[in-house]
Amino acid sequence: xxxxVYNVLREFVNFVRGVNQAIIEESVGxxxxxxxxxxxxxxxxVMGSLTGVKTIPTLLSLELLExxxxxxxxxxxRAVKGKDVxxxxxxxxxxxx
Amino acid sequence: MIDFSxxxxxxxxxxxxxxxxxxxxxxxxxxxxxxxxELSELSDTLLVSFDPAKHIMEYxxxxxxxxxxKVRGRLHACQLDIDLAAKEITSKYVDLxxxxxxxxxxxxxxxxxxxxxxxxxxxxxxxxxxxxxIYRRSEFKYVVIDTPPTGISLxxxxxxxxxxIWVEKLIEVRERIVSLRYVIAxxxxxxxxxxxxxxxxxxxxxxxxxxxxxxxKDFSRTSYVVVANPEPLPVHEMKEVISFLEGxxxxxxxxxxxxxxxxxxxxxxxxxxxxxxxYVNEVGSMPYKSIMVxxxxxxxxxxxxxxxxxxxxxxxxxxx
Numbered sequence: 048x049x050x051x052v053y054n055v056l057r058e059f060v061n062f063v064r065g066v067n068q069a070i071i072e073e074s075v076g077x078x079x080x081x082x083x084x085x086x087x088x089x090x091x092x093v094m095g096s097l098t099g100v101k102t103i104p105t106l107l108s109l110e111l112l113e114x115x116x117x118x119x120x121x122x123x124x125r126a127v128k129g130k131d132v133x134x135x136x137x138x139x140x141x142x143x144x
Numbered sequence: 145m146i147d148f149s150x151x152x153x154x155x156x157x158x159x160x161x162x163x164x165x166x167x168x169x170x171x172x173x174x175x176x177x178x179x180x181x182e183l184s185e186l187s188d189t190l191l192v193s194f195d196p197a198k199h200i201m202e203y204x205x206x207x208x209x210x211x212x213x214k215v216r217g218r219l220h221a222c223q224l225d226i227d228l229a230a231k232e233i234t235s236k237y238v239d240l241x242x243x244x245x246x247x248x249x250x251x252x253x254x255x256x257x258x259x260x261x262x263x264x265x266x267x268x269x270x271x272x273x274x275x276x277x278i279y280r281r282s283e284f285k286y287v288v289i290d291t292p293p294t295g296i297s298l299x300x301x302x303x304x305x306x307x308x309i310w311v312e313k314l315i316e317v318r319e320r321i322v323s324l325r326y327v328i329a330x331x332x333x334x335x336x337x338x339x340x341x342x343x344x345x346x347x348x349x350x351x352x353x354x355x356x357x358x359x360x361k362d363f364s365r366t367s368y369v370v371v372a373n374p375e376p377l378p379v380h381e382m383k384e385v386i387s388f389l390e391g392x393x394x395x396x397x398x399x400x401x402x403x404x405x406x407x408x409x410x411x412x413x414x415x416x417x418x419x420x421x422x423y424v425n426e427v428g429s430m431p432y433k434s435i436m437v438x439x440x441x442x443x444x445x446x447x448x449x450x451x452x453x454x455x456x457x458x459x460x461x462x463x464x
Contacts (some may be wrong), residue, residue, distance in 0.1 A: 075331050078324055085321050092317070093314065104269055106180055107269075107307065107310065109237045109370065110349065112237060113341075113345075114342040119244045119245065
């Protein structure tokens with residue numbers, strides 16, 4: 048009896064934790080999206096002159112290559128592997144669109 | 145015989161940098177060499193030529209560019225080669241570019257880097273990097289810079305301000321990214337590395353250009369000398385340079401040099417006497433110290449020729 052109550056309570060606590068986690072994930076979703084887009088905008092600003100868009104001075108782009116190495120790889124990978132970029136964007140906005 | 149460097153006092157700050165500006169062909173190299181030679185009698189002096197015409201290599205018999213060579217006594221010289229300097233800077237990024245942006249290899253990466261030096265603004269950026277190195281060097285007390293033609297020189301001098309605007313904007317966006325990352329990580333209970341290398345690099349770059357922007361405007365660290373001939377276009381460029389210095393950098397030239405002033409009889413014979421007098425008076429009436437240098441039948445072509453140049457000089461205006 049005691050074990051059953053314990054299990055029910057544990058399930059309940061897990062349920063509450065899950066709901067809490069879902070609320071947190073939902074609340075940071077918008078922030079994550081802004082973060083992702085801001086990163087992409089920043090990298091485009093920085094590397095524009097290397098890819099044909101004249102933005103910041105070329106040597107400044109080169110100087111920032113090393114510290115932005117990992118982010119650039121992620122961005123390139125997203126650009127190359129992303130099949131439905133627009134779909135990704137819409138779903139990250141909440142899915143009700 | 146006139147001592148050009150005495151017009152540049154005070155020469156405080158180490159190194160004190162003398163930037164010689166003017167239209168192509170007016171005698172910037174001869175004036176730079178004269179000033180550098182005089183300063184080398186006081187202390188260790190470096191003459192750097194940014195001029196793509198590479199006149200000082202001929203003048204001082206320098207074998208190769210980009211090397212600091214001892215010329216005589218405490219006078220050293222170095223000719224900048226824009227191609228080599230750009231290659232030096234860009235070549236170290238080839239491997240990194242290849243790793244990060246392999247898509248560029250489709251366009252043949254080597255060629256991308258090779259052509260990078262022809263991209264708009266790269267020449268000025270290379271000059272700017274060298275300028276920063278010069279101000280940070282401590283082994284010379286004086287550095288004299290023989291500049292490339294006016295347009296490039298002025299753009300280069302204006303660049304630190306432009307760079308600051310760019311860097312400030314990038315810092316603003318980057319700081320927002322870093323703070324968003326922090327908030328997300330904190331909310332989700334993830335670990336977060338506070339140090340951001342890109343932001344750190346941007347702060348470093350901002351400091352560099354802030355420093356350059358300050359020293360270029362600092363009367364005690366930098367002296368500007370503007371050279372012209374008594375002809376319409378060189379004097380017009382001299383006025384443009386002065387207007388840029390006063391408008392953009394908020395500094396005044398320390399010395400104006402009116403070079404290649406023809407003897408009266410020759411000027412009369414050539415029908416340019418009136419014009420010459422007009423420009424001599426115009427430069428002499430400007431509120432800066434100025435020197436007039438007579439025309440030398442044999443243009444200076446070696447270090448010893450600067451004695452003749454000094455002998456042919458007279459003061460146009462002594463007070464500022």
